[in-house]
Amino acid sequence: MSLNELYREVILDHYRAPRHHQHVDSPDGTAEGKNPLCGDEVTIEVKLDGDVVAAVGAIGVGCSISQASASMMAEAVDGKSRRQIDELIRKFKVMMTIEESDEQVVNTERPGAALGDLEALQGVRKFPVRIKCADLPWITLEQALEAAE
Template sequence: MADLRELYQDTILDHSKKPRNFREIPGATAKAVGHNPLCGDRVTVYLRLDAGNIADIAFIGQGCAISKASASLMTDAVKGKSKSEATRLFERFRKMVTGRPGDPIDASLGKLAVLSGVCEFPVRVKCASLPWHTLEAALEAKQETVSLE
């Protein structure tokens, strides 16, 4: 059962059942919709940007435990950060979930490290990445729906 627990750690289950920042932001300065047609996951990320900083971030949507927990952890992780800090964090996050089991985990990922088990389940990488791709689209103020296929 070792690998199952790696994927579904308590923190992940907690964030999927009680997602943080799970709301809309009225008058958001940016928002984007992400969609994974394979599993029907759909996430909307809202941003309130203030002088290039993420003053507030929230999300709504439906999806699997991994995508929901990832979205929840992401909102906690990037709140208060600058746009470029958020983008760099996504880069490190992507490296972790697409890496090899046992690879050293970048300490700056903090709580996001609980999603490192995803790398053992390549089909779930899209679930974990969807919120981040959606955040990226919102930061770039792309209007169209992000679709991961």
């Protein structure tokens, strides 16, 4: 396990300069996510235009992994349709799944394929206690989208 795999340059960049780190005017859906054990917090706000995310806000406090994940996620979903976002969420979940099985390859997809910057979060898989940090904004996004429906 290498710390360099976890703390990629791009992660630290998003941590220090989070994108979409601002409230959205009259959002259609808002959700707050918290990891009470470690105190990570993120609020996701979405404004929809039809079924396309016209604006997204990701505001929070917490560790570099949770906040970078929120920032990269916001960048990735901005301007995307609900169907594209569902596919993104699915790909992200696949990437975050721990594969330990010698018997069979659980995921045939190349982890992180087509996720852009988000691929930098692949290293988190090797630090199981930190996976929930990376997941938090995504779970919160799903709740915000549900609230918008």
